[in-house]
């Protein structure tokens with residue numbers, strides 16, 4: 251039995267501006283001790299997925315509108331509030347981007363750590379204090395006995411995040427969810443804190459969900475990656491496999507937009523163009539279609555399910571042999587993955603159907619301009635062009651360069 255099994259999770263926000271379709275049927279599992287990365291641009295539903303798992307969605311707007319979250323076989327979504335609180339304190343811990351949101355500014359670290367430990371374990375105050383010192387030492391806080399007396403604001407950002415890790419691990423949780431834990435820290439401190447997180451979770455066999463918008467961060471930290479886009483998982487694979495064979499146009503775009511340590515000569519970094527879709531619209535078709543150079547007609551109306559990259563055999567959901575799956579009607583070939591754009595002679599990204607133009611005109615101005623051009627009858631020449639001047643995030647190079655691709 252998986253430690254965590256999230257099944258078809260749907261989360262929406264009911265706001266004055268309408269319904270936000272934040273998470274649109276997310277399914278994944280996690281084994282004991284497994285480290286999973288959850289990656290995607292800001293706003294794609296990473297935090298909301300995890301807040302739903304631990305039932306901490308902002309109320310009353312945030313609602314779980316479908317699915318199940320089994321933790322050790324028990325559905326967390328049907329538990330009473332106090333039962334969930336118990337699990338949250340002891341079996342599942344969470345670290346957020348800004349530790350100040352989780353630490354109480356008017357209590358010393360000692361008061362907070364001792365209180366946390368005593369709330370869940372029957373130990374004396376002295377023993378809890380000794381444990382707190384041990385934990386602070388473990389996360390690399392110098393002179394821990396003295397530092398226990400400090401208030402949160404007396405620590406630097408990096409040290410505060412170390413305190414949070416110590417507090418999260420104080421109760422030896424089975425699952426730790428770290429939501430952009432190092433985003434607010436400067437780069438060298440980021441590396442140290444991540445290293446610490448990896449070390450400690452590995453040592454204590456704590457399962458980890460590491461949320462980040464930065465693929466570079468998960469590379470060395472996780473064993474498996476879910477790539478999220480617009481509230482969907484669009485690609486999932488063991489980490490090494492994902493980096494070796496990224497297969498969804500969005501993942502391809504993401505990988506071309508981060509520095510690769512394994513490539514000489516510093517390949518040019520190309521940010522993904524365009525913006526994620528407006529989550530106020532109910533998803534129809536593939537959510538990546540407006541930004542995707544590989545799209546075919548079906549992409550506009552039919553959202554593909556996650557399917558194994560190579561058919562055959564049972565789907566493995568967890569572990570190093572997890573099945574590489576993508577949600578895509580027209581996956582890039584390996585050559586196109588390297589090139590970052592479609593290379594099939596004569597292939598043109600399918601223009602949006604006429605009935606969608608109105609809807610898409612809600613999109614950023616530049617998309618609208620492109621669409622207007624299209625409507626005015628501008629002919630798309632043969633070769634890799636898209637409505638959006640971006641191929642899975644990669645701008646189409648000018649004509650002479652394109653001819654060198656062995657078309």
Ligand SMILES: Nc1ncnc2c1ncn2[C@@H]1O[C@H](COP(=O)(O)OP(=O)(O)O)[C@@H](O)[C@H]1O
Pocket residue numbers: 263265270271272290291292293294295296297298299308311312529
């Ligand atoms: N409290 C809220 N009220 C309304 N919408 C929200 C709220 N929190 C998040 N959302 C929306 O839900 C979607 C997913 O957000 P989130 O999970 O925070 O993204 P991220 O991947 O950056 O963590 C976004 O469109 C965001 O605007």
Ligand code: SF4
Pocket residue numbers: 498499500536537538539540542543544545546549554577578579580581
């Ligand atoms: S090819 Fe189609 S299904 Fe695949 S990512 Fe592009 S738009 Fe989505």
Ligand SMILES: [Mg+2]
Pocket residue numbers: 293296297298429430
């Ligand atoms: Mg977030």
